[in-house]
Amino acid sequence: MPRRTSDRRPKRPGRRAGSAGESRDAILRAARVLFSRLGFRGTTMRAVAKRAGVDMALVHYFFGSKPNLFAASVELPIDPERVTALLAARPSAPGVALARYYLEHLFVERSEAISATLRAGLGDPECVPALRALIERTLVTAAAGTLGAKDARLRAELAGALMVGLFVNRCIVGVEPLASASVEQLVSLLAPALDALLGAGAQVQQRGDRS
């Protein structure tokens, strides 16, 4: 994964002497850049303070520990409200819109953030609890709230699994023909599977379910 260097602006320590809120935001921005670039283990509280242009003590004051700082700084690449809106717009068959949103927007615009989240989860067991809590609290809760189906949380996580694996196979490993397949082709193949996972169109689903 190439690393962007656009975030390497010269520090402006004078600007950060403002309110507590500004310092806190500066620390979070610095933490996001460093966790994404160096991983959980490679990032120190000291380096975050330095990059944010604040005193180390302030980082400890606001966040206490590195796992807490990670939990506060990590941003899921997926907007729960957007996912909720897509699910609610057409509850009987959300798969088409959902697949299109992932393939056309998330996988293109948030590719680096998705890679960073995956690398954090796979590479650093210490940051997994924070990542897990965040996913459960935001994305799964939001999606499950709009699904009428039984096992709504579990179903939301299974649909999420399909999109995680799709990102790995298409955008990271790049297996063919998946990597070169058009969005249209993929949407048409993915939508029925997403609908089945999410419990949409239950009667269609049950037919393939049991022997």
Add this chain to the structure above:
Amino acid sequence: MPRRTSDRRPKRPGRRAGSAGESRDAILRAARVLFSRLGFRGTTMRAVAKRAGVDMALVHYFFGSKPNLFAASVELPIDPERVTALLAARPSAPGVALARYYLEHLFVERSEAISATLRAGLGDPECVPALRALIERTLVTAAAGTLGAKDARLRAELAGALMVGLFVNRCIVGVEPLASASVEQLVSLLAPALDALLGAGAQVQQRGDRS
């Protein structure tokens, strides 16, 4: 991910002085352990030679370069023949057997190998081409060969994506309720989606497909 230490046996250099085939096997075994433990970048040809108890020149003689050594040493955690047999056993609805095989066997018995493969793919762009070629050549070719559906290779890769993401969400990140869900419950939710992705029971599928 905790690292197993069971492979840290004392070296027995005397035994490796045998045939060329034995040396080659020893190098591959050493490479597998080191790539899995240290990643692609952290593994040197020198360290592989040392662990295998052979001369550096022999590693270069057999494999030429580190990417070549990686490509030769990487083992997919999934047996293509087993997957082919599962697909062929019940072509109209292979999802149940496939989901059960992944959840009961692969995710349990090959957990460490799957993690290592994922870490390699995500962490080391240099080893991605070897990984990609291996997946395309073995797993996708085998699975696609037994699927009658149009787009068989693409469909095989999409079903694989679901299982990759399932492993990440259930076994690595451990989101709940997915991590604690029973195999039975997951099989019943996954099977229709796998059948849809693989093009099994095509008429069931098309109904959910378009608006």
